[in-house]
Amino acid sequence: MIGQRPPQENYKYMAVDSFVEEARKVNGSVHDDLLRKAFEYADRAHKDQMRASGEKYFTHSINVALILAAQKMDSTTIAAGLLHDVVEDTEVTVNDLRRDFGDEIAELVDGVSRISTYQAKTSIETKAEYFRKMLLSMAKDIRVILIKLADRLHNMRTLEFLSEKRQIKNAKETYEVFAPIAHRLGMALIKRELEDLSLKYMHPEEFEYIKGRLDNTLQARESYVKGVLEPMQKELKANNVKADVYGRAKSIDSIHRKMERKERSFEEIYDLFAIRIIVDTVAQCYHALGVVHMLYVPVGGFDDYIAKPKQNGYQSLHTNVIGPDGHVVEFQIRTKEMHMRAEYGIASHWLYKEGSKGIGEADKRLNWLREVLDWQKDMTNPAEFLEYLKIDLYHDEVFVFTPKGELKHLPAGSTALDFAFAVHTEVGLRCAGVKVNGKLVPLNSELKSGDEVEVMTASNKQPSRDWLQMVNTSGARSKIRKFIKQQDFDKNRQLGKEMLERHLRKMRLPYPSVKEILKCAESLSYKNVNSFLAGIGQGDVSAISVVNKLYPQTLEESKESIEEIITDRSRSRGGIKIDDIKSLQFNFGKCCQPVPGEDVIGFITRGRGVTVHRANCPNIQRANIDKARIVDLDWDISEQSKFIVKINLIMEDRKNILRDILNSIADDETNLKNSSISASKGLARGEFIAEVRNLSHLNRILDQIKKVKGVIDVTRSMGSSKK
Secondary structure: OOOOOOOOOOOOOOHHHHHHHHHHOOOOOOOOOHHHHHHHHHHHHHHOOOOOOEOOOHHHHHHHHHHHHHOOOOOHHHHHHHHOOOHHOOOHHHHHHHHHHOOOOHHHHHHHHHHHHOOOOOOHHHHHHHHHHHHHHHHOOOOOHHHHHHHHHHHHHHHHHHHOOOOOHHHHHHHHHHHHHHHHHOOOHHHHHHHHEEEHHHHHHHHHHHHHHHHHHHHHHHHHHHHHHHHHHHHHHOOOOOOOEEEOHHHHHHHHHHHHHOOOOOOHHOOOOEEEEOOOOOOHHHHHHHHHHHHHHEEEEEEEEOOOOOOOOOOOEEEEEEEEHHOOEEEEEEEHHHHHHHHHHHHHHHOOOOOOOOOOOOOOHHHHHHHHHHOOOOOOOHHHHHHHHHHHOOOOOOEEEEEOOOEEEOOOOOOOOHHHHHHHHHHOOOOOEEEOOOOOOOOOOOOOOOOEEEEEEEOOOOOOOOHOOOOHHHHHHHHHHHHHHHHHHHHHHHHHHHHHHHHHHHHHOOOOOOOHHHHHHOEEEOHHHHHHHHHHHHHOOOOOHHHHHHOOOHHHHOOOHHHHHHHHHOOOHHHHHHHHEEEEEEEEOOOOOOOOOOOOEEEEEOOOOEEEEEEOOOOHOOOOOHHHHHEEEEEEEOOOOEEEEEEEEEEOOOOHHHHHHHOOOHHHHEEEEEEEEEEOOEEEEEEEEEEOOOOOHHHHHHHHHHOOEEEEEEEEEOOOOOO
């Protein structure tokens, strides 16, 4: 019958006998004793807890269990549905459940509880962790996510009792993640209802408009479907095809999406329903397809999802024909077993294997989960992970072939380079070119269903960052990022080792043993020596601080190293002249560290010659000194002359900022003699000692550092306030 929908009743609180009776109506294989025990146990645990609707909280658990029962789940899962909130919301512990119900139910409830603890959080990082927990729990026992889907479905059915802000938040999350998960698991009934309920709160006006139009046109549509069904049933019978034939209304959300995608009004959308033909065998599916095409003129070809099942395991024949009054009508033809799998998806497994802990390794519905779990390990950006998860969960597909005829499923929009990675990771990494239907094409060429794709490889070929713009699948993008990250890691590891060796040589210290370096690495939260050295190389940890940690006895000396460097250079002769006399002893003031290009003056000191200061040095300005001891100076420098300055920085305490600062001044061939950094409450303060040629060189350095993301302030030190 047209308008046929899954049960959407929101059950009120009921006694245990009524619950068992209701469960048995939709699932004849339930175990009464287990369900009674779980019902009474959870009812006691939740006691007087209430929902936002004013109902007893346990009514939610009852509804979750009945949704699972209607999905034909096993009794263990239905019992876990009754108990799914007791660990999170009551005094009951997982160990209590293990004692009273055994390991299987305890693990299911624990799995649901673990992922639920992240759900209420709002930060991107916490959301990413929430979805990672879901994926991992699905891999461990798929029934955990089936319980979670039932939990979310009932919460969406009762969403009107929450604030508008929470309604929109929950609806958006449901539409973007939970409905696609149901789709990926082939659970069409759950998916459609989740989508419609999400639309109701995300776009209430559009939802009510379409719903109203469907209600108003129901009688006319039923009359039209009857005009299609009757001759169809008669023709199938005449051709000895035993079949159930009925019309199914399209979901409100699917109509809404089609109106938006094709920019049409409701009246211009004719395929508001589909005709289903359910037969006994695969052979009868193709026989029925022939009967349909004899009775009605087909529009284009037909989609054979029996020979080429979708990635979620969906199988059916789809064809569009010209029906009465010239309207396009869609027919879906499948066997009874295919129909059960299409409606209930992975849950239909328990119709055949009561009490199983999940689907075997061969089940195609879980292939995508294994792929996602693989690429998410290497994705460190939470926002990026969430975005790619949404893309990967819900997409149309293209079907392409290898030269040997092997079928490959890819998301719509996949490129030739995506295909290379779908064949094998190494094929993708060494991809040198791709032929589509015998013709060489660019790597970013978009593939179409039916294409034959051949990948050419070369041993010296490897990915570049540009490849990230040539792929559209999460798996390919993850593999490229992983390769580039490993390349960067190797370079940073070697650089870090060289930096550490250089600092040790300067301080005349031996290179430590692997055991000593590992101990130091672990004290700074690194898991191994290689990642520790890479951290030094990319600027996450300074080589000097590592030396101080490895050789604590040098710590006091290293604290004084900045002043020692300045003092040593301040005693330098040359670079200054007084009336062409160059033989006097000159010292550069540690307080202001003058460099060529600045106005300087000299201060004659007893026994130490002349101390050179900037003309605007605060110490000279404030000092009460004999003006007769001030002399005018000029610079007299060679191209090889270098001068020491101290640079002060205030910056964000973010990963890689030190590396970025060093890279910003690398082109100027600036030699950093020392650095000291301390961090607190998200900010870092640093001191750099740099060798510069002149004032122009110094200003260039300061300008480059200012451009680094996260640098708040950078100034040249004015020195001590004391003379």
